[in-house]
Structure formats: C-alpha cells, structure tokens
Amino acid sequence: MTHTNPSKPTARFQTPASIKPRAPTKAILILMDGVSADYFEKHKHRLPTLLRLAGDGLSISRLRSTVPGTSMPGRASMLTGAAPQANGIYGNHIVRDGSFVCADASDLRVPTIAKLAKNSGLDVASIGAGLIDPADCDVFVPAWWERGFLQGSRSFKSLPENRIARSRMIKDPNGRLRAAGVLDLFGFPSSSDTVASTPLVAGLAADHLMIGAAGALACSENPPDLILTEIDMTDSIQHQFGYESEAAHWSIAAADMMIGALIEGLRRVGRKDDYAIVVASDHGHSAVHTTIYPDAIIPDLLWESEGATLHVLVDGAHDRRIADRLLARFQVEPWSSDHVPVNERDCIATYVAPPGHSFEETVGDTQEASPTGRPRYLSTHGFRPGSAEDDRICLLSIPGMQPCNIAWGSAEEFTPTIAQILGLSEVPFSAKGLL
Numbered sequence: 001m002t003h004t005n006p007s008k009p010t011a012r013f014q015t016p017a018s019i020k021p022r023a024p025t026k027a028i029l030i031l032m033d034g035v036s037a038d039y040f041e042k043h044k045h046r047l048p049t050l051l052r053l054a055g056d057g058l059s060i061s062r063l064r065s066t067v068p069g070t071s072m073p074g075r076a077s078m079l080t081g082a083a084p085q086a087n088g089i090y091g092n093h094i095v096r097d098g099s100f101v102c103a104d105a106s107d108l109r110v111p112t113i114a115k116l117a118k119n120s121g122l123d124v125a126s127i128g129a130g131l132i133d134p135a136d137c138d139v140f141v142p143a144w145w146e147r148g149f150l151q152g153s154r155s156f157k158s159l160p161e162n163r164i165a166r167s168r169m170i171k172d173p174n175g176r177l178r179a180a181g182v183l184d185l186f187g188f189p190s191s192s193d194t195v196a197s198t199p200l201v202a203g204l205a206a207d208h209l210m211i212g213a214a215g216a217l218a219c220s221e222n223p224p225d226l227i228l229t230e231i232d233m234t235d236s237i238q239h240q241f242g243y244e245s246e247a248a249h250w251s252i253a254a255a256d257m258m259i260g261a262l263i264e265g266l267r268r269v270g271r272k273d274d275y276a277i278v279v280a281s282d283h284g285h286s287a288v289h290t291t292i293y294p295d296a297i298i299p300d301l302l303w304e305s306e307g308a309t310l311h312v313l314v315d316g317a318h319d320r321r322i323a324d325r326l327l328a329r330f331q332v333e334p335w336s337s338d339h340v341p342v343n344e345r346d347c348i349a350t351y352v353a354p355p356g357h358s359f360e361e362t363v364g365d366t367q368e369a370s371p372t373g374r375p376r377y378l379s380t381h382g383f384r385p386g387s388a389e390d391d392r393i394c395l396l397s398i399p400g401m402q403p404c405n406i407a408w409g410s411a412e413e414f415t416p417t418i419a420q421i422l423g424l425s426e427v428p429f430s431a432k433g434l435l
Contacts, residue, residue, distance in 0.1 A: 024423025025399055027276040028218060028227045028262070029113075030211070031075065031129065032255055034235030034381065036284030037062040037391040039244070039252070046253050049260035053279060053395040058417075058434065060394040060409040065283055067339040068309035068350075068382040069390030071235070072103045074282030074411065075131050079112040081415030081429040084339045086110060089131070091311055093304040095344060100304040100313070105133045109341075112136065113415050114228060116427050122225035125217055128210035129228035138224065140171035141185055141213065144206035145232055180220035182213045200240070203233045204251070208258060215262035219269045226422060231255040235285070243287040243379035273399045276421045280414065281392035283381040291360040291375035292353055297326050305359035307382025309335075310351040320349050327351055330371060335385065352384045396421075398435075409434060 041061070044051045053059075066073040066084055068091060076082075076089035084090040088109035093100040096107075105112075108131065111119075115136040118124045125139035126132040134140040170177070170185065177185075207230075214229040234251050241247035259279060266272040294303045294310060301323060302313040310332070314320045324334050331354040337345045353359060358380045362369040383389050394409060398421060416433035419425075 025276050025421055026218075026223065026225050026227075026274050027278060027418060027421050028214065029129075029229070029278045029280075029418065030214075030259060030262075031078075031228075031230040032234055032252075032259075032279055032281050032393065033071065033230065033232045034238055034283060034285045035252060035255075035281040035393050036286070036389060037393055038284065038286075038388065040393045043244075043249065043252075046249060047256040049256045049263065050279060050393070050395060053259075053277060053397045054405075055403050057276075057395070057397040057401045058404050058406065059396070060406045060434070062388070062391040062408040063280060063394035063414070064408060064410050065381075065385075065387075065390035065392065066411050067385045068306040069283040069385075069387075070306045070309070070382045071282050072131065073339070074392075076103075076108060077411035078280065078282065078414045079114070079131055080108065080110045081113075081412050081419075081431060082110045083412055083430075085341050086430070088341055090340045090344075090348075091304065091306050091309075093306075093311075095313060095348060098313075099302065100311070103131075105131045113418050114226065116419065116424055117226045117422055120422075120424055120427075122422065123222075124226045125214070125224040125228070127214040127217070127227065127229040128206070129230050132228060134169065134171045137171060139176055139217065140169075141177075141210070142169060143230065143232075144210060145203070176217065176220065176222055177213060179222075180213075180216040182216050185209055185213060200233065200236065203236060204254070207231045207233050207255070211258040211262055215265045218262070218275060219265050219271060223271065223274070231258060238285045238379045239377040241378065243285050245378075248379070276399065277397040278395070278418065278421075280394040284388075284390040284392050285379050285381050286383065286389035287356075287379050288358045288375050288377070289356045290372055291358045291377075292330050292332065292372050293362045293369055294327070294359055295362055296369040296371045297330065298323050303359075305361070307377075307380040308353040308358045308384070309382040310353070310359045312349045312351065314347060314349045323349055323351070330354075331357075355384075358382075406434060 066077045070092050072089050072092045073084045076087045080087045088107050089103045094103045114124050114132050118136045124137045126137045127141045128143050130143040210229050214227050234255050237251040238248045304311050312323045332351050335350045335352050337348050337350045340348050358375055412431040416429040419427050420433040420435045
C-alpha cells in the first residue's frame, strides 16, 4: 500500500487583530539550518537570543515540514510560499535528463520573495542564502557551501562549469559591502578551480562572515529593505556528531550568539526598530541508529537519499514493483509522490525508512556490502511525513507587535507573512499570511 501525506491539525492560536504590527518595515531573514522545534523547546535556556526573539513578536511553536523534510525543499517552500509540487524542488536532488542532480535557483518554477520584493521596487540583498537568483538582488553573495559544493549521499559531486562561475560571483556594483566595512568574504572569486568539501572549521568561519556581512549592510548608510542570509553548520554538526551532542549544543549556541551580535549592532546604530528579525529553519533533526543501503538492495536502479526518505528513478510499473518488493524486506514503506510535480511523478517512486533509520550510500565494495549498517550521519531528517522530529523553529521579532504564539504553521504560510511585513499586499499566494 502506498501511503499519503497525513492531514494537519486544525486547532491553533490565531493572531488577534489588535496586535498586528505596523507595516511595512524592513526585514532580515536568517535561515538557521536544521534546528528542530523539539530542540528549541527542550534547550531554549541555552539560546538567550532566540528566547528573547520568541517573546518579542510572533513565535510559531512548530513550523511544519515540507515533504521531504530536507534542506532544498524546506528552503524553496519558505522562499516561494509554494509546495514542492508547485515550486519544482522536491528534494535536495531532483531528476534532470535522466539522473539526479543537486537542485538550485534555476530549478524554481515560481518566484521567490527576493524576486517579488525586487519587482516591487525594494532594495534586496542576499548574503550567502541558497536558492536565490543574483538577478533578483541589488547585492548578492553566493551561498558559501556552493564553493566546495554539497556532500550528497552519493559521495562527492562536482559543480557544472556554469555553477562554478556563479558560486564565486559577488554582485555589488556600487561597492556597498566595502563601504560597510566588509573587505573579504573568504577570498573568492580569486580561484576558478573546484574546491574540496569545506571542513567544519571553515564552514563555521563562513557562517560567521556571512552573518557579519548581513549585519554590516543593515547598519550601513544604505540599508537594504530585505536581507536574506543563512547559518548552515548547525545542520552539518548535528549530522556528524549527533542530535543533542555536545558539539551540536555548541554549534547552535554559537549561531544564537551570531544572531545576538547582529541585533546588538542594529541597536547600537539606532536601527533595531527598523527591521523585523525573522529566524526560521528549513527542517528538523533527530537521531538514527541504523542506515539502509539502497545500492546494496536495488543495485540496478538509480536512487537518491533525502535523509530518511528515498527517491527511486523508475521506468514504469515493473521497476516500481521491484523496488517495492526488495525494499519491503527492510520495513521500507512506499509513500505517495504527491510532492513531486505532476509531470514527473510517474518516474519517481518515494519511500520512507522505518523509525530510527536513514538511507545512505555504502562505503567500499557494493557487492560485498551488508544492506544495513551504522550510519555515518548520526542524526538526520526527512522522516515519515508528519513526523514531529521534522518540525522546525520559526520566530519573528516585528517592530510594534505585541508577543503572540501560534501553535503551528505551514511553510506555505511563511512567505506570505514576510510579504505582509514588507508591505507587499498585492502579491497573490496560495496561503494567507499569519499577521
């Protein structure tokens, strides 16, 4: 039996009309990668900046995950207000020309909040944010992880030539970064060859530089209306060291301090009340104890891991039946591919791992590999749709707004809410904003 996505609960608090914020205002959107709602609820005492933000505007206790609950689908839905089947990004890797490739901004089928803001005459800066088109920004710095690229589940991948060039391109025609005191963002675009996967320390430094650059622009003489940026190593460190590990606690606390420094900078120059500060995550995280190796189980089929979700490229019902039968031996369940665009659903079969399991590629000789083993990633995401582990944080500190909590919200409501903050009232979305 193929399962479908569970329905969402209907009971939640609503924002009373009497506490709506003044609008429009400027906004800084900070994506904090892989911080779950469960983690924040349990460990908020470690995160004084986020705790203050939660009490200083609109907090959403559980921002529901997209399907699958992984980075690119989460980002895409939050940036567009559209579900994966509409925005075109249904995984970290999507199918193009008969193989899985990493998704990027060119794969989006609907406009992002950056494009909508730019087309409405707002000044937009993207400082290290993924899935943003440089054409939609006045100032653009690529996501730092594109320089060394993503370490996907299928070992290391190389960027195509056109993306190598873009990954090193800073768009700043009026020199606003330099004027704001940002003189060096890890040295690119000085090098043109492919860079190896970024080590943890370099990633932490890059996060710090990106948040610092975003804050410097906001405090400059020419502050943008919309700034998009990211803190990414919170996800990588949980993968490598485990959920609720000491390293994970440290990395999330360090991210909290980065955000605190940005807010303090705004306060020092008298800009704190000019900006809404929005901190949200693209997915959650949770520990796994066993990984399943699809290449040892379905060696003749192309596949891609999305954490605890698996996409398999199938050519008709015969391939699908083979995958169903072989994966079922390991309690892997077929799931609906409703999150995939309609024109691609027939070629992509979706599966979910049993609780506590993930999907990874084998290391070494596939022919001699066991079909299961100890995971390299000790914590992951992309669990069975509707799983609480994939719910994530969403905090909106908005000038002029009294504190309010909403029990849950959807990714599709996030972008309309940002549009409300920015005063983009004429932009149509499939969902309504929360203000």
